[in-house]
Amino acid sequence: MIDRAKIADPTTHYGSARAATRHFMTQRITGALNVLFTIFFVWFMVRLAGADRAEMVSVVRHPLVAIVLVLLILNVCIHMRIGMNEVIEDYIDDEKTNHLAQTANLWFAILVAAITVISVVKIVFWG
Amino acid sequence: MAARSRPLSPHLQIYKFTLTMANSIIQRGTGMAMYFGTLLIVLWLGAAALGDGPVGVVNAVYGFWLVQVVFFLATWALFHHMLGGIRHFIWDSGNLLDPVGRETITRIQFVLSIVLTVGAWVLFVWLKK
Numbered sequence A: 001m002i003d004r005a006k007i008a009d010p011t012t013h014y015g016s017a018r019a020a021t022r023h024f025m026t027q028r029i030t031g032a033l034n035v036l037f038t039i040f041f042v043w044f045m046v047r048l049a050g051a052d053r054a055e056m057v058s059v060v061r062h063p064l065v066a067i068v069l070v071l072l073i074l075n076v077c078i079h080m081r082i083g084m085n086e087v088i089e090d091y092i093d094d095e096k097t098n099h100l101a102q103t104a105n106l107w108f109a110i111l112v113a114a115i116t117v118i119s120v121v122k123i124v125f126w127g
Numbered sequence B: 001m002a003a004r005s006r007p008l009s010p011h012l013q014i015y016k017f018t019l020t021m022a023n024s025i026i027q028r029g030t031g032m033a034m035y036f037g038t039l040l041i042v043l044w045l046g047a048a049a050l051g052d053g054p055v056g057v058v059n060a061v062y063g064f065w066l067v068q069v070v071f072f073l074a075t076w077a078l079f080h081h082m083l084g085g086i087r088h089f090i091w092d093s094g095n096l097l098d099p100v101g102r103e104t105i106t107r108i109q110f111v112l113s114i115v116l117t118v119g120a121w122v123l124f125v126w127l128k129k
Helices: A005-009 A020-048 A051-060 A063-091 A095-126 B019-050 B052-063 B065-091 B099-126
Strands: none
Touching: A005 B065, A020 A051, A020 A063, A020 B019, A020 B065, A020 B099, A051 A063, A051 B019, A051 B052, A063 A095, A063 B019, A095 B019, A095 B065, B019 B052, B019 B065, B052 B065
């Protein structure tokens, strides 16, 4: 059975020796924050689902909403990038395809974050 | 010394399929579904930044019943994945890893994710109309 002592024992070698601990911690920290962001996200979706543009602008323009929304987007993108990378590392055996997929994953996360953050900034400052 | 291939580790098909195994796959599945689901948010917020016309188009498409089914499933994916994360925090702390505990906590996760999803839709979507 895997117990506390086994998890804590460094000689049992769980995962990559280079980056596993950082990914492990980042995934859990962003995950814990995402639990809090979920409350905001549900409120945001309920408030604005199906709303017209004028109403969206009026809600998103509130500084607290805009700031939390941007932080949520960044947090989610970091979390989903690590998550998808785990899946790629596990299931794509060919090394070249694996690296290509990891690069594509990184850029997908960056683009999702960039487009949404730019959209929010545009709404906040220019309506 | 003659090269001999190393023994392969047993994979999924060797073991009896269990609830926690299925849920592990579901945790990855819901994560990957939401990964691509972010595109729905990208389109929505992007349209809002562009103008009234694009928002109208997105709202019309998102209001279509089939897309509403996707949103319902996405709500469950969000809650189930989130509760799965909390379950992992409990496991990371070394608790409920025994055969009975891990099965029980997984069952609780399914019940809660379904209750939260149906509850959210009843309260915020169906009763709102």
